[in-house]
Amino acid sequence: MLDAQALANLAQLDPTGASKLLSRVLTAYRGSLARLLPQLVAARAPVDLGTLKLVTHTLKSSSASIGAVDLSALCGAAELALREDRLDGLPLILDDLLIEAARVDAAVLQLLSTR
């Protein structure tokens, strides 16, 4: 669900944990999901390409940052389909994306509660 190496890289940015970086980042990430996912759902019908592009683009990089590799890849696929105007396969990708996002959110919550 969350790539261990990516999380280790994050932890290295705050080796002593003094600034509680990991917690802040994970909390921020959950905030982003809470803000962006409803936008994504709303932009599917009626279709709002601009919002779809922006949300998938943003989620792609922030998910990669916390090691949510699968979610990041799904965002990338959606972004590419949007950029290349391949809208046929898009609903399927977005469905997968939303399911994966819910799992990542749960994992992050789990991670936060254990720290």
Place this chain on the structure above:
Amino acid sequence: MSLPHDFDASDAAVRSKVLLVDDDEVTLLLTAEALRERGFELVEAASGEQLLAMLDDWTPDIVVLDAMMPGLDGFATCQALRALAGFEYMPVLMLTGLDDEASINRAYQVGATDFLVKSTQWSLLAGRLRNLLRSSRTRLELERSKSKLARAQDLARMGSFDWRNAGGPAAAASGRSGASFGAASGASLVLAPEALRVFGLGPQEVVTLRRLVRMVPMPERRGMTRLLAEVQTQSTVLAIDVPVEMPDGRQRIVHIEAEPEFNEHGHPVGYTGIVQDVTDRRVAEDRIRHLANFDALTGLPNRRQLIWRTERALDHARRLGHQAAMLLIDLDRFKVINDTLGHAAGDELLIEVARRLRGCVRHSDQVMDAALETAGVRSHRSLEAVGRLGGDEFIALLPEVADEADAERVSQRILECMREPVWVCGQECFVTASVGISMYPVDGQSVADLMRNADVAMYSVKNTGRNNSAVYSPMLAGRGREKLELESALHKAIERNELVLHYQPKIDVRSARMVGAEALMRWQRGDTLVPPNDFIPLAEETGLIVPLSEWALREAARQAKIWSVNFGFADSIAVNLPNRMFERSDLVETIHQAVSAFGVPHRAIQLEITESGLMKDLQNVIPSLHRLTEIGVEISIDDFGTGYSSLAYLTTLPISELKIDRSFVRDLGITPQSSAVVTAIIALARSLGLRVIAEGVENLRQMEVLHRLGCTVMQGFLFSKAIPPDKLEEWLQLTVLPRKEPWLVQAGADRPDLVLTTGGRQT
């Protein structure tokens, strides 16, 4: 050039301020943390709008922008940022997940400095930021240095330019705005704004090479164009000063200096250099040159400048085979004006004379070497001038004349322009000049020769009455040299005992006795006896007459003593003195010493002064005459009847004797007028109680007439010419005593009772 910062070392020490803009909170947090970790100071903004608001009162060192953001995206933000004053060169790094070419191009189009694909490899980002910051600082330093240079150039009225040959890359002079234009040849010239200002042009002004060239006035323009072409063909260094007329009409002098540039193959590709306004320097230089070459009083060329011009003129004359003339102009009696009216008046006069002289020739004030070379074969005409040698001496240089007559015409013009009276210190003065002319090549090949010979010619004018001109001739020089030799020999004549006195007896024909003698000076120069007329005028002119006269007085006193011992001479010896001797306050003392030295009485010396000499300076001479008479020295007036004696003065003057001039005596018995004059003089002398003596008596007829008219004392060849003192004694012994001569027979005839003797000779 050493820079104020060592960038590599200071990257860590000085924390650069990074403004990070991203709408994604996670990326913002992580990127900020990663960069802080690497030594940067971070400020975060969540949107483009927030960033622009922050820049109102704060300036980061670098901006890192996310490309894709809601609202103002990265591209629009960058564009807006660039439009803000002071952010034109702010380094902006665009971060995006999009690595497509269109986005990259767009980033650069909106003014991003660099572009980086987002990743979690923070070191890559940090490294890129450092690079951007370093080049930004370098750029800043360069800008500062450039603006310093621009300011320095501006102060020095200087500016850079670049000139590229046709076909070469058109280079910008400085990277800043400047006028760039292609010349007709296809070459290009770029002037920095400072360079444009040197030509009086605005930084935005559109100029062409042709326009710049046309700002140079005509005679110089041709020379400059030629030089430019020459320099370009040979790829040599260009350094030239050209006069330029600014658009506002001001005249300036611009110095252009440029070095050729070569490409990697060694082919010349153009020139790079500077233009500078050097007017002030040139004005100062010109002033110095003027002071060194021109007379401060009259503003005319001075001696140095005249010599320089004459040398040039002679070079030309030699090359072109024509004649040149030099006129030496000396004012007559300038000293009198200086002495009587003062130096200020003298200066005023010189200024006016200079002004008039200038009008007599085609006077050119300025001569430039370059002008001489470019103005062609007639260029030496510009050398023509009047200059002041010093004092009251001027020179007119005529670089080309057809013949002597040409030069004489100019000298006549000069004499003519002097005729008008000159007003100095509110007084009307008349001034004349003596002009000596020497001609190249006949009168001299060099400046020195021409000057000397013009001088000789000028002096010949002075000697023949002044206010005239004369062309040099070798005859004049011969006379001049002779005179010079004579003068120096005369100086030595006294100490070498070459001067002698000869004596002519004065005879009283009634008694057939010698009643005195006149001492006449001779100069025994080697084997020749120089007659007085050949050296007395020169002695008078040079002032040598004073020591000569003093010597004559002593010598006469000595002779009086010898004669008194040898044959009881108790009369007086007459010595001729010029009137200037009578002006000397020590004359009485001089005579006193002379007679005392030889133990003879004062009356042993009689003084003769010519009538004209006496009358010329009567007021100054009278006191001396009184004192001399008081001590017993008698005064005789020589050449009487030839001057214009004031009869009123004659009655009061302390004189003892009138000497009838030889010209009247010569004509006695031939013209009735002469005997009338002689009769009148004798009557006058008798009524004033003066003795009268006739000189130049050469025959018995003259003697008889004089005697009949009442003049009995005479001297002349009839009796004896002037002879050495020992001969005179001999003459007395052999001629007078034996009464052999017819005049003695005649003289004694009417008075047979009188013993004809030599006086009171005691045996």
